[in-house]
Amino acid sequence: MSSVEAGPLLAWFSQHRRRFPWRTPFPRDPYLVLVAEVMLQQTQASRVAVLFPRFLERFPTLDLLAAASEDEVVAAFAGLGYYRRARLLHRLAREVAARGWPRSSSELVRLPGMGPYTAAAVAAFAFGELTPPVDGNLCRITARLFAVNSVLRSPTLSAQAHAFARKLVATHPTPEIFEALMELGATVCTPQQPQCAICPWATHCAAFRGGKPSAFPLPQPARTKETPTWVALWVENAAGEVLLRQLTEPPLLGLWLPPLHRGDGDPQYRAAILAQEAGLVANPSLVGSLRHHITHRRITVLLFRAAPPLGVREEANGFRWASPSALLPTSSLAEKLARLAHRSRAKGEAP
């Protein structure tokens, strides 16, 4: 590990640091660090930068988050994905509101939603602890610097990354080192086409000297991919409300969406089943399709439209009417479906 030193990294970071709303001076407000780090789990910073301010406006303090209902918290997470994070964040807020903040990573890691990475990050950025948060960036940098033949999230590579960061921070004892490492990984030592020409450590990097920096870490084993077809039913009443149903199993468990049929069979028949379950007599008609990706699934959604029931605003079991702006736990899929429904209506297709 030898000649790789923190100095060049910190010098580079001082010139190339990106501005993010959670990057306030150290030590940071633990609540801000918490929300940012949970959102950043498996989510690119540019994406979090869009939704982080909205969430903090909705829940400015940990006590307000703890006082909210779980559904309100999940609704504020809409569009971020991995909604289990929102539920765990809510549980965590209630524990901390009741008992106060643990200040060490070894205690933080026992809280819901806090794994080794997030606990170390909160401890470092909010409380000054110098235990390295080991994330994908640090692991990738470590794999390249030392030509480690491991896949990204293997225990062996994580251990080497932890040891490397610990040596670095020993010479410059500031949590800024950890943020600089992540920034280098996110903007220079990137997964594909790393920018070795501007890397402060290129001359010390085994992967760079070997000529193929992107060969490290080793590629992940291929995932099996599914390409299911879902059927969705769009029903809008005279008040402009849309019929929604809560999903009772993953994926998207607990979220409110237009009624979905996620089985197999003839699409028109599946749409008729949805209409029947919703207590509708109208015959659904196809209005269009869209693609949606979640984890290893590449989903085609066929959207059908059906007329609302006349008169009474009935809500069959598990269904409810809601205006598009209603604060319900939902997915970005809901917005895609709404856009498709309104496009098709604008083109004059039959309701």
Next chain:
DNA sequence: AACTCGGGGCC
């Protein structure tokens, strides 16, 4: 150790 869980950005 292997799976599951969203969604978007980037090639």
Next chain:
DNA sequence: GGCCCAGAGTT
């Protein structure tokens, strides 16, 4: 298209 992202929980 395929790959990956400031991971954690469950089996």
